[in-house]
Amino acid sequence: MTAPALPRLPEAPAAHTVLNLREYETIARGLLDPIFYDYVAGGARDEVTVRANEHGFARLGLLPRMLRGSDTRDLGVTLFGTPSSLPVFLSPTAFHRLAHPDGELATARAAAKAGVIMTVGMASTTSVADVAAAARQAVPDRAPALWFQLYLQPDMAVTRALVRRAEAAGCTALLVTVDSPVLGIHERNKRNGFNDLPPGVVCENLRDLTGSEPGHIRQIAMSADLGWDHLDRLREMTSLPVVLKGVLHPEDGRIAVAHGVDGLLLSNHGGRQLDTAPATVDLLPDMLAAVAGRVPVLLDGGVRRGTDVVKALALGATAVGIGRPVVYGLAAGGEDGVRHVVDLLREEIDHTLALCGATAPRDLTPDLVRTVPAVPR
Numbered sequence: 001m002t003a004p005a006l007p008r009l010p011e012a013p014a015a016h017t018v019l020n021l022r023e024y025e026t027i028a029r030g031l032l033d034p035i036f037y038d039y040v041a042g043g044a045r046d047e048v049t050v051r052a053n054e055h056g057f058a059r060l061g062l063l064p065r066m067l068r069g070s071d072t073r074d075l076g077v078t079l080f081g082t083p084s085s086l087p088v089f090l091s092p093t094a095f096h097r098l099a100h101p102d103g104e105l106a107t108a109r110a111a112a113k114a115g116v117i118m119t120v121g122m123a124s125t126t127s128v129a130d131v132a133a134a135a136r137q138a139v140p141d142r143a144p145a146l147w148f149q150l151y152l153q154p155d156m157a158v159t160r161a162l163v164r165r166a167e168a169a170g171c172t173a174l175l176v177t178v179d180s181p182v183l184g185i186h187e188r189n190k191r192n193g194f195n196d197l198p199p200g201v202v203c204e205n206l207r208d209l210t211g212s213e214p215g216h217i218r219q220i221a222m223s224a225d226l227g228w229d230h231l232d233r234l235r236e237m238t239s240l241p242v243v244l245k246g247v248l249h250p251e252d253g254r255i256a257v258a259h260g261v262d263g264l265l266l267s268n269h270g271g272r273q274l275d276t277a278p279a280t281v282d283l284l285p286d287m288l289a290a291v292a293g294r295v296p297v298l299l300d301g302g303v304r305r306g307t308d309v310v311k312a313l314a315l316g317a318t319a320v321g322i323g324r325p326v327v328y329g330l331a332a333g334g335e336d337g338v339r340h341v342v343d344l345l346r347e348e349i350d351h352t353l354a355l356c357g358a359t360a361p362r363d364l365t366p367d368l369v370r371t372v373p374a375v376p377r
């Protein structure tokens, strides 16, 4: 068993020297323990889906409109009642204390100051209550904009305990991950022998649940026995909006709506579960058709540029999530790094809207998106 050492305190790069999200990956790679970098960057099996997500955006072009924009643009959206300054939210990622000693606290402060929603992972290395306190302290005059990511547990008492913790912390929605009946196989982790957290790093939300290993990642039960009935029982146990994360087949989108979900997050887990699942942006039109406007559809996977965000919104997504770029920003510069990642995207989205003749996300329509031959990078 090899657990990576905690990273040394990284030197925060001067913000002006980092120009885009991909550069944050390069910087993080130089700072992180290679075992943890591989954990973050990697995906399932051949990592086909990891590459496909970014490639999906590369195969779409934006066809701008002229002479109809405005110098004042509004990027804000409201997602399940939670306002966000951007149509971008932070997707849940586990183990932030492996990227930076301040862990999820730094991420929460950055998200709160940037006015975007952070999804706290069930496998966070800071408790959801402490994350919420950090967000509140960072921006005292605003309610924290936090969602909680949940793996449905076959023991519904455990599920209930986690939901109560998220509610008590003030989370305003539950993202329920359903793409993990079993955990994806990451060959990089196998090669590196990465199968445990270093001493002192604990999944704080799992500390005092039933089970013999308090705070251990093995406390999270992945179960292929879960079914739609478990979702129904979750629906009955909370009045929080429930967003299903990881549905990919349009028929599952229809079933989810019939079961009363408040929204869908079209996600292939960043290519970390079923390898060769298609790119999420390629699946978006079919999912939107299946859902037919009954609930908002969010998307994550491979979003690295403002143009990616604008393409997804133009096709009909309500907002998009970012996963790895947040961890890379955190590794590179703690709170400032995450803040800069969000602010870089903000500037790129605003600039792209201007160039497309749009003043707000609602101006974006599918006719602005064309399939093109991907240009090699």
Ligand SMILES: Cc1cc2nc3c(=O)[nH]c(=O)nc-3n(C[C@H](O)[C@H](O)[C@H](O)COP(=O)(O)O)c2cc1C
Residues within 6 Å of the ligand: 039, 040, 041, 053, 091, 092, 093, 094, 121, 122, 123, 149, 177, 245, 267, 268, 269, 270, 271, 272, 300, 301, 302, 303, 321, 322, 323, 324, 325, 327
């Ligand atoms: C290091 C890492 C940890 C993740 N942990 C979780 C998790 O605990 N729960 C979950 O639902 N998704 C998890 N995800 C998936 C993300 O929520 C998201 O779907 C994915 O990262 C989006 O793709 P992107 O990284 O290309 O932006 C994780 C992703 C990464 C990279």
Ligand SMILES: O=C(O)C(=O)c1ccccc1
Residues within 6 Å of the ligand: 094, 123, 217, 220, 269, 272
């Ligand atoms: O690494 C992941 O993608 C992930 O979702 C996960 C699942 C269980 C524990 C920690 C992370």
